[in-house]
Amino acid sequence: MTVLEELTLTAPLPLPSDEPVELQVKVAGPDAGGRRTVVFHARPRTPGYDGPWNRHASGILAPQELPEPAVAPAPWPPAGAVPLPLDARPGEDFYDRLAHGGLRYGPAFQGLQAAWQLGNDILAEVGLPEEEHSNAGRFTLHPALLDSALHTMMLPGAAPAPDDSAGGLSLPFAWSQVRLHASGARRLRVRLSPTAENGARLELTDGSGAPVATVRSLVLRPLPREQLKGVRAHGDCLFRQDWIRLPDSLDAAPVPRVWGLVGEPGPALRGTVLPPGDRPKAYADPASAGADAPDVVIACPPLTETEGMDRASAAHRMAGWALRLVQDWLAEERLSNSRLVVLTSGAVVTGAEAAASAANDDAALVCAPVWGLLRSAQTENPGRFALVDVDDTPASGAALAQVTASREPQTAVREGVVHVPTLVHASRTTADEGPSRRVDPGGTVLITGGPGSLGASFARHLVVAHGMRHLLLVGRRGADTPGAAELRAELAGLGAEVTVAACDVADRTALAALLATVPREHPLTAVVHTAGVLDDGVIAALTPERMDRVLRPKADAALALHELTRDSDLAVFALFSSVAGVFGSGGQGNYAAANSFLDALAQHRRSIGLPATSLVWGPWQQNGGMTAELASADLRRMARSGLVPLRTDEGLALFDTAVESGDAVLVAARLNPQVRGTADAPLSRLPGPGPVRRTPAGPEAGDSLRRRLAGTQSGDHGALLLSEVRTEAAAALGYTEGQSAIEADRPLAELGLDSLAAVELRNRLATVTGLVLPATLLFDHPTPCAVAAHLEERFSDTAPKTLPAPNVTPANATGGAPERAAEPGGADSLSALFRKACALGKAWDGMALLTIASRFREVFDSTDTLRTPPAAVNVATGPARPRLICFPALSALSGPHEYARFGLSLQGLRDVWVLPNPGFLQREALPATLEAFVSAQAAAALACSGDEPFVLLGRSAGGWVAQAVAEHLERAGVRPSAVVLVDTFAGDSVSGAEDGPALSAMTVGMLDKAAQFASAETDRLTAMTGYLDRFSGWEPSELSAPTLLVRARGRPARHRSGGAVESAALGSHRPGRPLQRP
Missing domain, CATH: 1.10.1200.10 (ACP-like)
Structure with a gap:
């Protein structure tokens, strides 16, 4: 017989309800006495996750020949046994008590049916539910049956008694001499007898008294409630960002030789010491620095511009400044070998000593979006940017030159000591101010974004797991949100009183009116801010409007909630942030900026004694809310960066652990350490437990x-x-x-x-x-x-x-x-002159220069003379008809890539083709006339259609192309099924006059993005202005094909007159008249 000589359980193993767990059992070869060691490891079986195996138990197997215990029939329960009640309190049975303490058992594991006490011994009967009877034969001893037998050790009067002094439970820890005598049992009689050293002997028999299993000794170990919740919440997914001291090897890095300064020197530069004899040369902007191309250029946020502003406006101003700075830097090709250092003071909190000053200093709040945006810029452009935060001590000023030489992407200097960010497991750290107090079930919980998918998940959780009975769910559409009525009915069925309200939380007046409706008998006890919007795009594609659109529902709303509830007696103030703000996320610079503000706000609230937890979420598996906007390419990109999506049950458990931790900011994400260790993974900058020095390619x-x-x-x-x-x-x-x-x-x-x-x-x-x-x-x-x-x-x-x-x-x-x-692109090139014009505020003159230059380019005057027409690009295939034939915009950075995501969304459904506009690539000719261009694109469209029905679609000025091609085809007797114009100005003419609506609006929009276009090559710049020149004076004609105009409700700000556009349902159209959809 093989005996389990000893077994030590080192960590509980959580079993999720909706995902399998991988188990690994290693049994070593026998030693001289035939004994073998055995080790048990486990990890979640999550797609894309290749994380470490966690050790849960180890033991020793030994061969032993011992006589079987004798079977002595005896009455059951024995004479003198006193029944023990399993319902400790009225309406609360044994398993309810365990669940209240944080230990929840599924139905199969709730097998304790009766219990007695006989002297110091505890007797019990346990059994499997009927649906598990068929599985009993699959095991020597069914795990649920054995586990139920162990529950006797948690009964009142059991020896040893559960230790609740730590606010938790006692669980099995060390086993010795475990023997199995029979298999297939469905019911057991249990006898628990105390032993020395805080242990107990366990005898398990069947209904006849025949032995099934014996345990000579089983020792319990107290598990505090917080540690138990950490286990349930998958503690390997909860992290803190710490700032740790950089090694002294920093001194060995060579110091840059030439320095520059863009803009005004900020407070962070006071006391700064640069290399002897090298004072930074001042430049108005990156374009001015291009001629000298200094090794390092410093820029300080112009905080003086925010004086007199409220915090929200100041944060927007600094975010806009950072966006312009980064775009201008990237547009100046002569700075490709230079590094931009954004220098702040007091913008990040590195430890308890800095937290105390946050109460009286707005720098962390106002500059937080700057850090978030720059982190994303670092991800998109490795090695081009650095973030440095210094205090006002002379030692820190003296260290700046060496800090910059280290080429660390992010540093904070405190009293001359350089710190870098790293991640550590939250379970290994101490919370800032101890656990938060519990929410009052009789109070009201406000959830922004509550009617949405993510908010709904937490609304259910707060009702079911925390007993909340009064919820205020807030969204822009309120009760009109899809699914809101069903959610309200569902929560009402669970005993909750739910109010679904429409409110723009960023509007302080509207929010104040909403908060006034909270009944006094159910005062506000918790705020959960889940709301937010995505407007993804690489840094070069962002605009101030796109920045503000994302900042407002995240940052402005959070600030309004903070200011209007700071006098409320809140137990929880939870902000839903994102790893985009901590790690930097390519294509999400605006989102990173907004979420960095939330993290800073949580730290600010903690510093003034108010509750706050910013949960820095990684991606979730659930399909809804902002997650629903992620394409498969986004998910693959996340996996390559080391982020593995969380399950909903994991996220809910992590929420509970985080808000009770007392930490201001916690990262709740599953990180794949094997991916994070690679050089190109963004998360490699923030590993755990120690930092990895990531140096860009040299x-x-x-x-x-x-x-x-x-x-x-x-x-x-x-x-x-x-x-x-x-x-x-x-x-x-x-x-x-x-x-x-x-x-x-x-x-x-x-x-x-x-x-x-x-x-x-x-x-x-x-x-x-x-x-x-x-x-x-x-x-x-x-x-x-x-x-x-x-x-x-x-x-x-x-x-x-x-x-x-x-x-x-x-x-x-x-x-x-x-x-x-x-x-190409030297100081005297056409593109350089255009950049110079933009830098001098003379972008109109720059566009005129490009327009004149475009007239000297090689041209074609018919399809026959177009030597190498651009190849059509097929971005999706599928059986549905009509086919979609798309035309890119006419800006310098336009091309088929504009429709990449559009095509991915239609892959497998219908054919989608994109026809590039000739002249944007090197050695391509421009059309001599508009007619030559339209004729060539019409021929290409017919070739793509394959004699099948087709729809022409154009985005922005590409809509002009779609319209002009449709007119050409109809004159030739070919009628498209429809024409779709996306974000195309709906004016009646395209005029070159100053007040001409369409071309003027289009050109103004291009000038607003001049910094983005300035990085383009000369061919692209002259193609852009060449096409605007060709379309000057063109007027659209009425089509027989139906036309759909898809756009936002607002028109270009400077041109709101003109253009006949009517609102209509998608299926209600007039031929030749554009339709508006919100």
């Missing part, structure tokens, strides 16, 4: 590729580069099968390349090649072959006839950026 980054190129014939360079491009494209687009999934001549847009993926792929190629590559690389060269050819040309332009030996000079000796290859 001049040596492309050395490996250079070696391989040097070792091959020149005729083979193209094939080698193409292989690299396809490999990196597969990684950026999430194709696990590798480069075999990337066809060499297929446009990357057809494979799912959107703006964010283009940034990621550009960064990957820059790292591999060591070259500085433009932001428009994948738009200018849309296929892997074209990209590879461009890279080969770049290498040949800068390399001597034999490629140079690898650079072994220490990285960052002069700023640490990749080697800059020669390319």
Whole structure:
């Protein structure tokens, strides 16, 4: 017989209701006495998660030959046994008591049926529910039956008694001499006898008294309630961001030689000491610094501009400043080898010593969006930006030069000591101010975004798990939110009184009126702010309006809630933040800015003695709310960065643990440590338990590729580069099968390349090649072959006839950026002059310059003379008809990538084609006339239609193209099924006059984004103005095909007159009249 000689349970194993758990049992070989060690590990079986195995138990198996216990029939229960009540309180049975203490058992495990006390012994009967009887034979001893037998140890009077002194429960810890005698039992009689050393002997028999199992000794161990909740909440998913001291090796980094300063010096520069003899040269803006290209340029938030502003307005102002600064920096190609350091003072809280000052200093709140935005900029553009926060001590000012030389992406200097951020498990840290107090079930809980999917999940949880009976669910649409009525009825059925209200929480007046409706007999006890919106886009694509649109429902609303409830006796003030603000998230700069504000607000509230918890959520699995807007490409990108989606039950449990922890900010996310350890994972900047120094690629980054190129014939360079491009494209687009999934001549847009993926792929190629590559690389060269050819040309332009030996000079000796290859765009180039015009506030003059230049470009005057028409790009395929044929906008950065996400959403449903506009790529001709252009696009559209029904669709000025092509086709006797105009100005004419509505509005919009376009190559800039020149004076004609206009309700701010647009249902149209949809 094999005996379990000993078994130690080191950690409880949570079993989720909706996801399996992987178990790993390792049994070692026998020792000289035949004994074997056994170890039990487990981890969640979550798709995409490859995290560590957690040890839960270890023991020793030993061979023993012992006689079987004798069977002595005896009455049951024995004479003198006193029944023990299982309902400790009226209406609360034994398992209700355990659940109240945090230990919830499922139906199969609620097997304790009766209990008695006989002297010091506890007797009991346990059994399986009927639905589990068929499974009893599958086990030697059914786990639920054994577990139910152990519940006798938690009965009043059991020895040893459960230790509730820590506010928790006592659970089995150490077993010795466990023997099994029979199998297949469905019911058991249990006898629990106390032993020395706080243990107990356990005898399990069947109904006849025959032995089933014996345990010589079982010892319990108290498990505090907080630790138990941490187990239930998957403690490996809850982290704190700490700031730890950077090693002294910082002194060895070479100090930058040339410094610059953009804008006004802020308070953070007081007392700053730069290298002897080097005072930073002042520049008005990044474009002015381009000529000198300093190694490091410092910029300080202009806090003086926020004087007299309320906090919300000040935060918006600083976010807008940071956005303009980053966009201008990226647009100035001459700064590609330079590094921008954004220097703040008191903007981050590094420890308890700094928290005390947060109460009287708004810098952390006002500058928080700056940090969030810059973190995303760092993710999109590795090595280009740094964030440094200093205090006002002389030692910190003296350390700035060395801090900048370290090339750490984020640092905080306190009294001359440099700190960097890291993540640590929350269970290993001490909360800021101790556990929060419990919410009053009789009070009211306000949940913003309550009628939505995420808010609804927490509303149910608060009612079911916390007994809340009064909920105020707030949303922009209130009771009109889809599903709101059903949710209210569901919660009412659970005994809750629910009010669903429509309110713009960011509107202080409206919020104050709403709070006044909370009844005095049920005062506000908790606020849960889940509301928010997404408006994703890479940094270059963001606008002040898109920034404000995301900031308002997150930051402004949170601030209004804080200010209007600060005198309320709240137990919970929970803010739903995002890892975008802590880690930086590519394509979510505005969202990162908004969530960073929430984190700072929570720290501010804690510093003045108010409750607050900012939960920095990772992605969730649930399909609803903002999660529903994530495409599969977004989810794959998250997985590659080390983020694994949380299940709903995990999120709810993490919420409970976080709000009771006393911490101001906690990261609630499942992180894949194997992914975070890779160099290109954004989360590698914030590992646990210690920091990983992440240095951007330097001049040596492309050395490996250079070696391989040097070792091959020149005729083979193209094939080698193409292989690299396809490999990196597969990684950026999430194709696990590798480069075999990337066809060499297929446009990357057809494979799912959107703006964010283009940034990621550009960064990957820059790292591999060591070259500085433009932001428009994948738009200018849309296929892997074209990209590879461009890279080969770049290498040949800068390399001597034999490629140079690898650079072994220490990285960052002069700023640490990749080697800059020669390319167009020097100080006297057309694009540089346009940038200069924009920098001087003369963007209109710059556009005029580009327009004149466009008239000197090569042109085609008919389809026959268009030598190489742009290839149509197929972004989706499917059986439904009509086909969609799309036209990109006419801006400098336009192209088929605009429809990448649109195509992904229709993949498998219908064919979607995109027709690029000729002239935007190198060596492409522009149309000589508008008619030549429209005729060429009409021919391309017919080729894509394949003689089947089709719809023409255009976005922005691409709507003009769709309209003009439709007119051309109808004159030729071909009628499209419909024309769809997305965000296209609906004026009646396109005039070049100053007051001409459409062209003027379009041009104003382009000028507002001049910083984005300035990074484009000359061909793109002149194509943009060339097409505006062609469309000048064009007027749309009435179509027989139905026309749908899809746009926001507002018109361009400077042009709100003109244009006949009527509101109508999608199916109610007039031929040739545009329709408006909100």
